[in-house]
Amino acid sequence: xxxxxxxxxxxxxxxxxxxxxxxxxxxxxxxxxxxxxxxxxxxxxxxxxxxxxxxxxxxxxxxxxxxxxxxxxxxxxxxxxxxxxxxxxxxxxxxxxxxxxxxxxxxxxxxxxxxxxxxxxxxxxxxxxxxxxxxxxxxxxxxxxxxxxxxxxxxxxxxxxxxxxxxxxxxxxxxxxxxxxxxxxxxxxxxxxxxxxxxxxxxxxxxxxxxxxxxxxxxxxxxxxxxxxxxxxxxxxxxxxxxxxxxxxxxxxxxxxxxxxxxxxxxxxxxxxxxxxxxxxxxxxxxxxxxxxxxxxxxxxxxxxxxxxxxxxxxxxxxxxxxxxxxxxxxxxxxxxxxxxxxxxxxxxxxxxxxxxxxxxxxxxxxxxxxxxxxxxxxxxxxxxxxxxxxxxxxxxxxxxxxxxxxxxxxxxxxxxxxxxxxxx
Numbered sequence: 001x002x003x004x005x006x007x008x009x010x011x012x013x014x015x016x017x018x019x020x021x022x023x024x025x026x027x028x029x030x031x032x033x034x035x036x037x038x039x040x041x042x043x044x045x046x047x048x049x050x051x052x053x054x055x056x057x058x059x060x061x062x063x064x065x066x067x068x069x070x071x072x073x074x075x076x077x078x079x080x081x082x083x084x085x086x087x088x089x090x091x092x093x094x095x096x097x098x099x100x101x102x103x104x105x106x107x108x109x110x111x112x113x114x115x116x117x118x119x120x121x122x123x124x125x126x127x128x129x130x131x132x133x134x135x136x137x138x139x140x141x142x143x144x145x146x147x148x149x150x151x152x153x154x155x156x157x158x159x160x161x162x163x164x165x166x167x168x169x170x171x172x173x174x175x176x177x178x179x180x181x182x183x184x185x186x187x188x189x190x191x192x193x194x195x196x197x198x199x200x201x202x203x204x205x206x207x208x209x210x211x212x213x214x215x216x217x218x219x220x221x222x223x224x225x226x227x228x229x230x231x232x233x234x235x236x237x238x239x240x241x242x243x244x245x246x247x248x249x250x251x252x253x254x255x256x257x258x259x260x261x262x263x264x265x266x267x268x269x270x271x272x273x274x275x276x277x278x279x280x281x282x283x284x285x286x287x288x289x290x291x292x293x294x295x296x297x298x299x300x301x302x303x304x305x306x307x308x309x310x311x312x313x314x315x316x317x318x319x320x321x322x323x324x325x326x327x328x329x330x331x332x333x334x335x336x337x338x339x340x341x342x343x344x345x346x347x348x349x350x351x352x353x354x355x356x357x358x359x360x361x362x363x364x365x366x367x368x369x370x371x372x373x374x375x376x377x378x379x380x381x382x383x384x385x386x387x388x389x390x391x392x393x394x395x396x397x398x399x400x401x402x403x404x405x406x407x408x409x410x411x412x413x414x415x416x417x418x419x420x421x422x423x424x425x
Contacts (some may be wrong), residue, residue, distance in 0.1 A: 050194055245279055
């Protein structure tokens with residue numbers, strides 16, 4: 001019996017054996033074309049754990065008839081890389097598969113760069129981190145970047161069925177009778193992580209006693225015991241986390257209650273109340289805004305209750321406020337107006353404060369013309385008087401563009417439009 005894990009033994013050795021990733025390795029796709037033309041370029045493969053980044057890198061390299069070596073950016077030192085470079089000088093070219101490429105330190109990076117530049121080394125880096133965030137631009141600029149996707153349940157099932165019948169590398173030496181429910185459980189519970197599914201299958205096969213006919217029977221109950229349920233890939237410090245937060249806000253902004261509750265559930269499942277609370281308060285003012293000014297106060301109240309009672313009960317006020325924010329009218333007019341004002345200021349369009357608005361609470365201010373001719377609105381019956389407030393250079397500027405999405409802002413817009421007309425007389 002081969003003592004290496006099933007997931008390791010079933011690694012693809014050729015590009016044709018890769019499960020999934022059709023957008024890259026399918027017939028006519030970029031990686032398939034590279035391999036077919038024997039013209040590999042340095043690349044970085046990134047995606048969630050367990051989808052076979054290193055295995056795919058190995059299969060790609062193995063399909064080109066070019067020598068390749070596999071190193072880890074953390075555990076292998078510069079000396080190991082020097083050996084690979086020396087081998088490349090002898091043979092003319094070597095493919096270096098570098099796992100955890102985002103952890104490459106400056107010394108190793110400086111050593112590799114000229115060899116990547118000259119083409120002596122073709123790098124295939126593998127990482128779970130977004131290379132645009134985690135990898136030094138000097139390395140990144142010399143590589144093509146390809147995102148690998150989590151495997152779909154049907155693709156996981158194909159890999160499991162292949163492992164069950166493979167006598168050389170899989171479990172083919174055991175006669176296995178597995179139910180469709182068990183296969184489905186392995187395929188769905190791994191969250192797109194093929195390694196996890198194969199490990200679960202192997203545990204089920206090795207730990208289940210064969211019957212009198214020497215058949216190992218794996219049903220749903222055995223499958224449930226053999227794989228720790230992994231609903232989705234979600235590292236609180238990783239890209240997936242920020243993707244979920246982004247989808248959460250965009251779903252509320254788009255008034256999709258069901259999607260917003262789904263993403264809220266994912267955030268609750270990893271226990272990240274801090275991010276939920278912060279994002280809800282932002283949403284209340286960024287996306288609801290003047291269309292429903294009560295939303296800010298109500299979001300804050302829900303957050304305070306959630307903080308006080310904690311999980312699992314905090315899901316109750318959070319569900320309430322998420323639904324309310326989803327179904328509230330939306331307006332971003334307030335902060336958009338401020339952004340326009342800030343854009344002018346940062347571009348140098350500032351102008352001097354008009355003299356009649358300047359501080360006049362000191363002796364001699366009147367001699368400097370400060371505060372003279374200022375009209376005090378409270379002295380007028382309507383509480384408003386027409387006078388200039390913007391600097392001369394900006395006196396015709398208009399930043400605020402009200403939306404007609406809620407009763408409150410609709411009322412504000414009517415007042416605003418009336419005042420603007422009077423100012424322009």
